[in-house]
Amino acid sequence: MADTKRGAGGRLAIELLQVAPLAPILLDRLKPDYIIHDYLAAKDPDALLSDVGPRVRGILAGGMKGPNANLINSLPKLEIIASMSVGYDATDVVAAQARGVIVTHTPEVLTGDVADLAMAFILMAPRRIAESERYLRAGKWTSGRMGLGTTVRGKRLGILGLGRIGKAVARRAEVFGLNIAYFDVKPMGDLTYRAYPTLLDLAAASDILLVACEGGAQSRGIVDAGVLAALGPEGYLINTARGPIVDQPALIRALETGAIAGAALDVLDGEPQVPAALMAMENVVLTPHIASSTVETRRAMADLVIDNLAAHFAGKPVLTPVPPQA
Ligand code: 8YV
Numbered sequence: 001m002a003d004t005k006r007g008a009g010g011r012l013a014i015e016l017l018q019v020a021p022l023a024p025i026l027l028d029r030l031k032p033d034y035i036i037h038d039y040l041a042a043k044d045p046d047a048l049l050s051d052v053g054p055r056v057r058g059i060l061a062g063g064m065k066g067p068n069a070n071l072i073n074s075l076p077k078l079e080i081i082a083s084m085s086v087g088y089d090a091t092d093v094v095a096a097q098a099r100g101v102i103v104t105h106t107p108e109v110l111t112g113d114v115a116d117l118a119m120a121f122i123l124m125a126p127r128r129i130a131e132s133e134r135y136l137r138a139g140k141w142t143s144g145r146m147g148l149g150t151t152v153r154g155k156r157l158g159i160l161g162l163g164r165i166g167k168a169v170a171r172r173a174e175v176f177g178l179n180i181a182y183f184d185v186k187p188m189g190d191l192t193y194r195a196y197p198t199l200l201d202l203a204a205a206s207d208i209l210l211v212a213c214e215g216g217a218q219s220r221g222i223v224d225a226g227v228l229a230a231l232g233p234e235g236y237l238i239n240t241a242r243g244p245i246v247d248q249p250a251l252i253r254a255l256e257t258g259a260i261a262g263a264a265l266d267v268l269d270g271e272p273q274v275p276a277a278l279m280a281m282e283n284v285v286l287t288p289h290i291a292s293s294t295v296e297t298r299r300a301m302a303d304l305v306i307d308n309l310a311a312h313f314a315g316k317p318v319l320t321p322v323p324p325q326a
Contacts (some may be wrong), residue, residue, distance in 0.1 A: 017054045019071070020062030025295075028300035030309070036060065036247045049074060051181045058082060064271070064289070066091030072101060075285045083322075084097055084290075086110055086165075087242060087312040089216035093325045104308040106165060109300035115168035117291040118240045121264035122157065122173060122208055127152040130285045148232070150261075153177035158206030160223070161213025161241065162188055162200060169210060181205060184213070187190055191316040199223070203230035208238060211305060215242030221248060228254040235260045240291045243269035253276045255284060266291050 013035045016317060018027070021040065030036060037056070042048040056075045059067050067073030069092045080102045081091055081223055095288050096103050100245070125151040135146045157173050159166045159182040170180045170193060181194040183202040188195060196202035199222060203209050209231050213219050213298045223246040231237065237260060239246055248269040255278075262283035268274055271289060278284050292301065308318045 004130055013032070014057050015047050016058040016060055017052070017056045017075070017308075018060040018222070019067050020060065020064060020084070020090075022060055023298060023302070025298050026060075026305055029302065029306055030060075034309075036059075040065070060084070060305070060310050061091050063087045064090055067096075068092050068096035068198050072096050072099065080104065080309065080318070081098055082308050084301050086114075086214055088322050089212060089214065089242060094323055102312060102318055103167060104305070104312075104318050106304045107320055109130050109304060110297045111164045111168050113294050113297045114240055115172055115259055115292040117266060117287070118165070118169045118210060118212065119172040119176070119237060121238045121240065121266070121285060122178070122210070122236075123322070124171075124285050125153060125238065125264040126152050126155075126208070128283075131282045134282070152208070153172035155207040156181065156205060158182065158196070158202040158209045159193075160184075160202065160245075161211065162191075162212050163212065163214070165240070166210070166212035169212060186269045190295070199227055200230050202234075203227045204232075205206075206231060206235065207315050208236045211237070211239040213245065215245060216321040219230070219245045221245070221247045223251070225250040225254065225259075225281050231260050233258055237263040238265075239263070240266045243267040243271055248275065256283055305314045 013033060016034045017037050017039050019039045027036060037052045038049060039045055039048060045060055053075050057077050057078060057079050061081055061083040062065060066083055067081060072092060072095050078101050082104045084093055084106055086105055086107045088103060091103060093103050132146050153176060155178055157178040157180050159170060162182040162184045173180055181196060181202060183196045183199045195206060211223060228250060238310040251276060255263060264285035266287045267289055278286060304320055308320060311318050
């Protein structure tokens with residue numbers, strides 16, 4: 001019975017289902033107070049669900065893995081889904097909220113680190129920084145100097161999605177002398193940055209296009225062949241948001257044909273699989289979804305997950321709920 005279960009600390013424990021790979025920085029700190037069932041590692045996930053499902057009151061999710069409607073609806077006592085991520089596109093939030101299940105995420109605390117990586121990418125791709133390091137390590141310096149890069153100062157940065165992260169990148173990019181414009185589906189009020197009415201218009205007016213909008217069905221594939229063609233043969237695409245926002249085959253074609261100059265990608269459609277074509281391209285910077293991966297930020301994200309769960313199970317309002325979705 002649920003109320004006879006005790007956590008590692010010996011206290012009566014609440015049972016949680018873990019559906020995403022999550023770091024010890026979170027799990028170790030939850031263990032004294034909760035019993036955590038690892039759905040991903042279960043040899044027989046269905047058997048695990050029929051055993052513990054009736055007692056599970058919370059789900060631990062992540063940015064790339066969250067519960068779908070089936071899983072949500074198979075847990076009769078489910079009250080809360082706490083995602084250790086700002087993005088909640090991996091969780092079926094509509095299904096959860098329709099059942100009165102609270103969904104929480106971890107906004108704000110990762111904005112600075114994600115924006116730092118995006119700014120680094122804005123410099124790395126045009127300046128060919130990763131490529132130049134490979135050049136040196138391959139011993140090519142002794143046979144001649146590498147080709148030239150492109151200055152970012154004075155160039156036009158187009159930001160797709162001017163939310164918390166988009167704005168934080170814009171502030172950094174201003175310091176580097178970039179001219180900033182954006183496209184966003186939400187009205188942004190008075191800003192000094194120029195707004196374009198469509199993504200296509202923004203791409204046509206950009207030298208560097210940064211993808212910083214939310215993932216999910218509404219943004220799947222919106223950076224398509226037309227947008228890349230509008231960005232043009234001297235343009236760079238930067239993505240630190242979600243892989244599926246970009247039509248990946250179209251991006252590969254655009255890079256292969258010189259329709260754009262280069263790209264820097266922290267996220268990919270189908271990650272952690274990386275298309276061989278992208279791996280082979282010198283003009284593409286690739287990192288394994290590390291934008292929020294610092295000790296400080298991961299600790300702050302874990303703190304928020306822990307505080308959201310603690311508040312909820314103490315009968316208090318959670319700190320960072322995902323707003324109601326249509
Ligand atoms: C994480 C993320 O790497 O916050 C997000 O939405 O994508 C990243 O910060 C990851 O999802 C951790 O769960």
